[in-house]
Amino acid sequence: PSIVVLISGSGSNLQALIDAQAHNQLSGKIVAVISNEPDAYGLTRAHDAGIDAVVLPHREYDSREAYDGALIKVIERHQPDIIVLAGFMRILTPRFVQRFLGKMLNIHPSLLPAYQGLNTHARVLADGASEHGCSVHFVTEELDGGPVAIQAALKIAADDTEATLKEKIHAREHLILPIAVNWFLDGRLQYSGTGATLDGIAL
Numbered sequence: 001p002s003i004v005v006l007i008s009g010s011g012s013n014l015q016a017l018i019d020a021q022a023h024n025q026l027s028g029k030i031v032a033v034i035s036n037e038p039d040a041y042g043l044t045r046a047h048d049a050g051i052d053a054v055v056l057p058h059r060e061y062d063s064r065e066a067y068d069g070a071l072i073k074v075i076e077r078h079q080p081d082i083i084v085l086a087g088f089m090r091i092l093t094p095r096f097v098q099r100f101l102g103k104m105l106n107i108h109p110s111l112l113p114a115y116q117g118l119n120t121h122a123r124v125l126a127d128g129a130s131e132h133g134c135s136v137h138f139v140t141e142e143l144d145g146g147p148v149a150i151q152a153a154l155k156i157a158a159d160d161t162e163a164t165l166k167e168k169i170h171a172r173e174h175l176i177l178p179i180a181v182n183w184f185l186d187g188r189l190q191y192s193g194t195g196a197t198l199d200g201i202a203l
C-alpha cells in the first residue's frame with residue numbers, strides 16, 4: 001500500500017513514519033511528501049529518506065478551490081491508499097475532502113473533541129486543565145471534527161509550560177500516528193460515515 005503525507009512544517013511526525021518504514025514497521029510505503037510551504041524542514045527529511053518531495057505553494061493560487069484542485073491532481077498521480085496530514089496547516093475544501101473521504105488521517109495536538117483548532121497547548125494551560133493529549137482522526141468537512149481513531153493522554157504537571165507540553169505531546173504523536181496508519185493499511189481501522197471502527201468495533 002502507498003502513503004502520501006501532507007506537511008507544512010518541521011515534519012517530526014513525518015519522521016516518525018519514515019523511521020517506522022526504515023525499521024520495517026510501517027504497513028505501506030511513503031511514496032510522496034507534499035508541502036504547501038517551500039521552506040518546510042519536512043521536505044529535507046523526505047529528501048534525505050529518498051522520498052519524492054513536492055512543493056505546492058498555496059501562495060501561487062488565487063483561491064482555496066484552485067489550490068485544492070492542484071493538490072488533488074498531485075495526489076492522484078501517486079494513487080495513494082491513505083493520505084496522512086502530518087502538520088498540514090491548511091483548511092481543506094469540501095471538494096477535496098469528498099474526493100478522499102475515509103482515506104485521510106490527521107494528527108491533532110489535543111484530546112478531541114476538546115480544543116479543536118490552533119494554539120491548543122496555550123488554551124489548555126489557560127483553562128487550568130488537568131490533562132491534555134493528542135488524537136489521530138479521520139478528516140471530514142468539519143475541521144478537527146472527524147471520528148477519532150486513537151489518542152494518547154497525559155497529566156499536566158504544575159510546572160508545565162507551552163514548550164514542555166509541546167515536547168511531551170510531540171513524543172506521543174510520534175507513537176500513535178504510525179499505529180493508526182498501520183491499523184488503516186492493515187484493514188483494521190475504517191471510516192464508516194458516522195464514525196470509525198477498529199476490528200469491526202465502533203470507536
Ligand code: GRF
Pocket residue numbers: 007008009010011012013014042086087088107108109134170173
Ligand atoms: C503537530 O503538533 C500536529 O499535531 C499538528 O501540527 C504539528 C506538526 O508537527 N497538526 P510536525 O511538523 O510533525 O513536527
